[in-house]
Amino acid sequence: MIYIAPSLLAANYMRLEEEIQSVEQSGADYLHLDIMDGHFVPNLSFGYDMLAQIKKITSLPIDVHLMLSQPENYIEKFAQSGADIISVHVESSPHIHRLIQQIKQCGCLAGVVLTPGTPAHHLDTVLSEVDLVLQMTVNPGFGGQSFINETLINIQYLAEWKKQHNLNYLIEVDGGINVETAQICKAAGANVLVAGTTFFKSHDRANIVSRLKAI
Numbered sequence: 001m002i003y004i005a006p007s008l009l010a011a012n013y014m015r016l017e018e019e020i021q022s023v024e025q026s027g028a029d030y031l032h033l034d035i036m037d038g039h040f041v042p043n044l045s046f047g048y049d050m051l052a053q054i055k056k057i058t059s060l061p062i063d064v065h066l067m068l069s070q071p072e073n074y075i076e077k078f079a080q081s082g083a084d085i086i087s088v089h090v091e092s093s094p095h096i097h098r099l100i101q102q103i104k105q106c107g108c109l110a111g112v113v114l115t116p117g118t119p120a121h122h123l124d125t126v127l128s129e130v131d132l133v134l135q136m137t138v139n140p141g142f143g144g145q146s147f148i149n150e151t152l153i154n155i156q157y158l159a160e161w162k163k164q165h166n167l168n169y170l171i172e173v174d175g176g177i178n179v180e181t182a183q184i185c186k187a188a189g190a191n192v193l194v195a196g197t198t199f200f201k202s203h204d205r206a207n208i209v210s211r212l213k214a215i
């Protein structure tokens with residue numbers, strides 16, 4: 001089963017309510033929200049007030065990707081504002097295990113994120129604790145970039161570890177995902193596809209979701 005999570009970063013912000021409705025109507029499974037602080041990544045995006053308003057108009061689970069320094073200071077607020085899944089970068093804290101506990105204590109599903117430069121084995125000691133691993137397939141911070149092939153090594157590792165240890169975490173990929181790159185990610189073991197540009201620049205969003213699910 002492949003799940004689709006359109007990334008709101010690529011939406012038309014002047015028509016956000018319609019854009020979110022189109023995500024619902026497309027058959028997508030999650031709404032992916034990228035939170036950037038201009039410090040951990042060189043860009044700014046949305047805050048928790050925005051999330052709280054989005055939560056009022058969608059019933060889709062909201063998948064929040066925190067690209068923040070000191071994420072521990074923001075987890076509770078994002079949980080209270082409507083996040084269903086919160087994912088934190090392993091590179092953002094020396095205390096990734098504690099962050100996972102913090103997310104779960106807030107009642108959310110817990111995810112960990114790898115940038116393309118971090119080997120997946122850095123997560124060995126927490127993989128039994130997480131609901132989702134997000135492998136960035138571009139360097140985080142911007143939409144519209146090209147897929148980095150070498151990240152497949154991590155996806156394969158995560159899929160193999162999951163099988164060997166009889167675990168259930170989702171393997172999500174994010175960045176440069178289109179029908180072609182989705183296929184190779186699925187073959188490597190990914191089962192959640194984040195699609196920003198591919199989804200929001202498509203004239204037939206339901207069609208792109210069906211095609212991504214059918215790869």
Ligand SMILES: O=C(CO)[C@@H](O)[C@H](O)COP(=O)(O)O
Binds near residue numbers: 007
């Ligand atoms: O987290 C990020 C960027 O940091 C992603 O969610 C992008 O928003 C994906 O955009 P596309 O590559 O699909 O345009």
